[in-house]
Amino acid sequence: MYKIAVLPGDGIGVEIVPEAVKVLKAIAVKFGHQFEFREAPVGGAAYDITGHPLPPETLKLCQESDAVLLGAIGGPKYDNLPVHLRPEIGALLPLRKELALYANLRPCILFPGLLKASTLKEEVISGVDIMVVRELTGGLYFGEKYRENTPDGGQKATDILSYSTYEIERIARFAFEAARKRRKNLCSVDKANVIETSRLWRETVTKLGQEYPDVLLSHMYVDNCSMQLIRNPKQFDVIVTENMFGDILTDEASMLTGSIGMLPSASIGGKVSLYEPSHGSAPDIAGQKKANPLATILSAAMMLRYSFNLEEEALLIEEAVRQVMADGYRTPDLMEAGCTLVNTVEMGDKVVEMIMR
Ligand code: IPM
Ligand code: MG
Numbered sequence: 001m002y003k004i005a006v007l008p009g010d011g012i013g014v015e016i017v018p019e020a021v022k023v024l025k026a027i028a029v030k031f032g033h034q035f036e037f038r039e040a041p042v043g044g045a046a047y048d049i050t051g052h053p054l055p056p057e058t059l060k061l062c063q064e065s066d067a068v069l070l071g072a073i074g075g076p077k078y079d080n081l082p083v084h085l086r087p088e089i090g091a092l093l094p095l096r097k098e099l100a101l102y103a104n105l106r107p108c109i110l111f112p113g114l115l116k117a118s119t120l121k122e123e124v125i126s127g128v129d130i131m132v133v134r135e136l137t138g139g140l141y142f143g144e145k146y147r148e149n150t151p152d153g154g155q156k157a158t159d160i161l162s163y164s165t166y167e168i169e170r171i172a173r174f175a176f177e178a179a180r181k182r183r184k185n186l187c188s189v190d191k192a193n194v195i196e197t198s199r200l201w202r203e204t205v206t207k208l209g210q211e212y213p214d215v216l217l218s219h220m221y222v223d224n225c226s227m228q229l230i231r232n233p234k235q236f237d238v239i240v241t242e243n244m245f246g247d248i249l250t251d252e253a254s255m256l257t258g259s260i261g262m263l264p265s266a267s268i269g270g271k272v273s274l275y276e277p278s279h280g281s282a283p284d285i286a287g288q289k290k291a292n293p294l295a296t297i298l299s300a301a302m303m304l305r306y307s308f309n310l311e312e313e314a315l316l317i318e319e320a321v322r323q324v325m326a327d328g329y330r331t332p333d334l335m336e337a338g339c340t341l342v343n344t345v346e347m348g349d350k351v352v353e354m355i356m357r
Pocket of ligand 2: 247248251278
């Protein structure tokens with residue numbers, strides 16, 4: 001029996017999460033597993049009900065579960081709340097911190113059926129298979145933030161960026177281990193020509209590299225990396241980088257897979273791991289059944305793999321998604337000539353059908 005905390009959140013979160021739950025239920029039937037789903041509010045939805053985006057009951061439910069499935073949080077309605085009540089800073093970041101999820105895995109894989117969906121040239125992206133390992137509980141997003149008034153009547157805002165050897169070493173170790181299980185190629189991304197934390201990052205990763213002589217380690221500046229990802233993405237196997245660089249580079253890398261609606265993620269490091277699509281709550285299309293549920297469904301596959309060690313089941317979900325893509329079913333974000341347009345629910349149904357065949 002696996003206990004799964006289900007946190008749909010805001011915007012399209014409430015549309016895509018039920019599709020992933022549906023897929024997990026199909027897996028349970030097919031393989032004879034028992035999944036217990038317990039739902040709780042988070043983000044703006046939780047603020048509306050309780051006055052706080054991360055109610056203690058929601059956090060407690062997560063801590064008492066075997067894994068967490070999250071949709072997305074935030075929306076224009078909450079953008080002007082005091083900073084500590086905003087869904088991002090009041091809920092998502094504390095949730096990651098409380099659950100000690102320092103490693104965020106974002107696999108950027110191009111499903112062959114989606115070769116034409118990307119805005120990039122086919123020969124550049126065909127065969128792309130990159131694992132980005134993003135540090136998730138340190139750096140700028142968690143540093144002290146403040147404002148002060150300046151004598152000229154303006155203001156000065158400050159965000160502290162700091163990383164310790166310990167934080168760098170544990171995420172780097174995670175990435176070296178991941179590379180070891182793949183093509184043994186690790187690219188560490190930093191801005192060591194300018195930033196002090198990046199210099200410590202590079203020194204620490206380099207030193208740790210001595211323990212992994214079988215992994216080919218390289219270093220790249222983040223600005224160059226953002227260019228190389230578009231120029232020649234196939235040079236990358238595993239990328240490891242700090243929190244903000246990873247946030248930015250993974251949105252960019254999602255375009256290698258055709259749509260950000262295809263990019264799942266796993267956040268790991270503590271007792272309970274969290275699985276969520278890499279995209280946001282997309283308020284512009286919320287409530288219209290237009291959202292692509294596949295990133296969430298693929299995140300559920302990662303849950304089976306990393307939290308429950310159910311590799312065969314995870315592979316079956318991924319294979320089902322591949323097949324549904326190959327059969328030409330598309331949500332609007334991926335739609336192209338000759339394909340069949342489906343809505344969020346229909347896409348979930350297609351994946352379930354494929355699993356139950
Ligand atoms: C992501 C998102 C979040 C982040 C936001 C919503 C705080 O962009 O998971 O990539 O920056 O980590
Ligand atoms: Mg992001």
